Amino acid sequence: MQEVYYPIDVSAGILRSTALALLERYPNLKLYGLAGTYEQALAQLPPAELENRMVIFLGSTLGNLTDRERSxxxxxxxxxxxxxEFFLLGVxxxxxxxxxEAAYNDDRGVTAEFNLNILSHLNHRFGGDFVxxxxxxxxxxxxxxxxxxxxxxSLVTxxxxLARLNYRVTFEAGETIHTEISRKFDLPTLVNELSAHAFKPLQIWTDPQDWFGLLLCQRQCTVEECP
Structure with missing residues (x-):
């Protein structure tokens, strides 16, 4: 049975290396990488080649979006x-x-290092002088x-x-840069939200502690689409 896969990643380099690794393992797979944001890549998706198609969005990335962005x-x-067609969603x-809070303030400081790396990126990309x-x-x-x-x-004033942007900003001691949000979902509210976008959950799985959810949804026809 033929399978076609369209992986999406904002990094073309990572996309290429992981795609080549997949093709080594699954030589019969047809694969077309789409480099860009999720929104850009979704707009580039061609019509389905096969009878069934599924969009897969795993991890907890949905929680990084505001209510408006998520909708x-x-x-x-x-x-x-x-x-x-189908939509598989992880939340x-x-x-x-x-x-x-303990997960985002881990003892090893992994999340702290990840967060502070934003400043390193700004220094590299825009000629910043963050310490x-x-x-x-x-x-x-x-x-x-x-x-x-x-x-x-900021620990000090x-x-x-940012030299390449010709931009200067002053931080007072104690002032913060808001870098990320991570929403946590309850299943009944999420199911209602999916239904409002024409998705009907067919199956829902959770881990034994109910910390994470995986929802298999099917796209329903809207009023305008139904015969």
Whole structure:
């Protein structure tokens, strides 16, 4: 049975290397890499070559989007699929706040290093003069917004220059840069949201602790599409 795979990644280099590795393992696979953001790649998807098609969006990336961004993204998935086709979605489910905060403030400092690397990237890309030791990683659960927030907090009053952008900004001691959000979902609310975008969950799986969810959905026809 022929299988066709369209992997998506914003890094063309990573896309190429992983695609070649997959083709070595599965030589009969037809593979077309799409380099760009998810939104850009979805707009480039050609019509389905085979009888069935599935869009797969795993991990917990959906939680990094705001409510408006998430709705827009699900609309693009809906537009990319025909009625009867499938959407496999992985999400991070709600859990005790203590568990969430501990995961983003790990003892080894892996998440802190990841967060601070944003400043290194800005230095490299835009000629910045961030000194990483003058910032600290800050992660906490925002109860109002139901999201984990990551920030970088300035330890001193300092002025930063991004030379290639001809831009300067001053941070007061204690002021933060908001770098990321991570929403946590409950399944009934998520199912309602998917239904609003013409997706019907056929099967839902969770781990034994109900920390993570995997939803197999089928694209339904809308009022305009139904005969």
């Amino acid at each position: 827009s993204f699900l609309t693009k998935i809906q537009e990319a699929l025909q009625p009867g 991070d489910l709600q859990k005790l706040i203590e568990i969430i 990483l030791d003058r910032f600290e990683h800050l992660a906490f659960y925002n109860r109002e917004q139901h999201q984990l927030e990551m920030h970088l907090r 300092q002025t930063i220059t």
